[in-house]
Amino acid sequence: MTVLHEVLSANEQYAASFGAKGELAMPPARGFAILTCMDARLDPAKYAGLSEGDAHVIRNAGGRASDDAIRSLVISYKLLGTKEWFVIHHTNCNMEFFTNEVIRGLLANSLETAALGADGFYDVGTGPGSAEAKYVDWLTISDNAQSVTEDVSRIRSHPLVPASIPIYGYIYDVSNGRLVEVPEAHKAAQAT
Numbered sequence: 170m171t172v173l174h175e176v177l178s179a180n181e182q183y184a185a186s187f188g189a190k191g192e193l194a195m196p197p198a199r200g201f202a203i204l205t206c207m208d209a210r211l212d213p214a215k216y217a218g219l220s221e222g223d224a225h226v227i228r229n230a231g232g233r234a235s236d237d238a239i240r241s242l243v244i245s246y247k248l249l250g251t252k253e254w255f256v257i258h259h260t261n262c263n264m265e266f267f268t269n270e271v272i273r274g275l276l277a278n279s280l281e282t283a284a285l286g287a288d289g290f291y292d293v294g295t296g297p298g299s300a301e302a303k304y305v306d307w308l309t310i311s312d313n314a315q316s317v318t319e320d321v322s323r324i325r326s327h328p329l330v331p332a333s334i335p336i337y338g339y340i341y342d343v344s345n346g347r348l349v350e351v352p353e354a355h356k357a358a359q360a361t
C-alpha cells in the first residue's frame with residue numbers, strides 16, 4: 170500500500186467514528202498553545218494529553234520562535250483566546266546536527282536527500298543545487314536548553330505579546346517521553 174492509500178484509509182476509519190467532534194468550537198477549549206518541533210517522535214496530543222479542540226499546536230523544525238511561529242501565537246491569543254503558551258524543544262533534535270553553513274553547502278551541491286554520518290551530513294545525491302539556501306536562516310540549535318531560553322525570551326519581549334501570558338519552556342526527552350523544565354527559560358519568561 171502506498172502512503173497515500175494508507176493515509177486515506179486511516180482517514181476513512183477516523184471519519185467513521187467522528188461523533189460529536191463536528192460540534193467543537195473554533196477557540197481552543199483549554200485555552201493554551203504549544204510551540205514544538207516537527208520531529209516524528211513527538212506527539213503533542215499524547216505527551217500533553219490533548220484531544221481535538223483542546224489547544225493550538227504550532228510546529229516547525231526545532232519548535233523555534235520564528236517570525237511565522239510568533240504570527241501563529243499572536244493569532245492564537247488575539248483572535249482565539251489562548252492564555253498560556255508552552256515552548257517545547259527536545260533531546261536529540263535534528264537541528265543540533267547541522268549549522269546554517271552546512272545546510273547551505275549541502276543545498277548548493279544537490280537538492281537530493283543528504284546522508285548523516287559520524288562527521289555530520291554529507292551529500293550522496295547529484296546536482297544541481299541552489300544558492301537560495303544562503304538567504305534562509307535555518308534556526309539551527311547548538312544547545313537545546315539555550316534554544317528554549319532564547320525562544321521564550323524572544324516571545325516574551327515581542328511587542329505583540331502581552332505581559333500577562335505565562336510562557337513555559339520545556340525540553341521533551343525522546344528517551345523516556347518526559348517534559349523537563351528549563352530553569353533559564355523560566356527566568357526569561359518572568360522578565361518584562
Ligand SMILES: [Zn+2]
Binds near residue numbers: 207259261264
Ligand atoms: Zn527536533
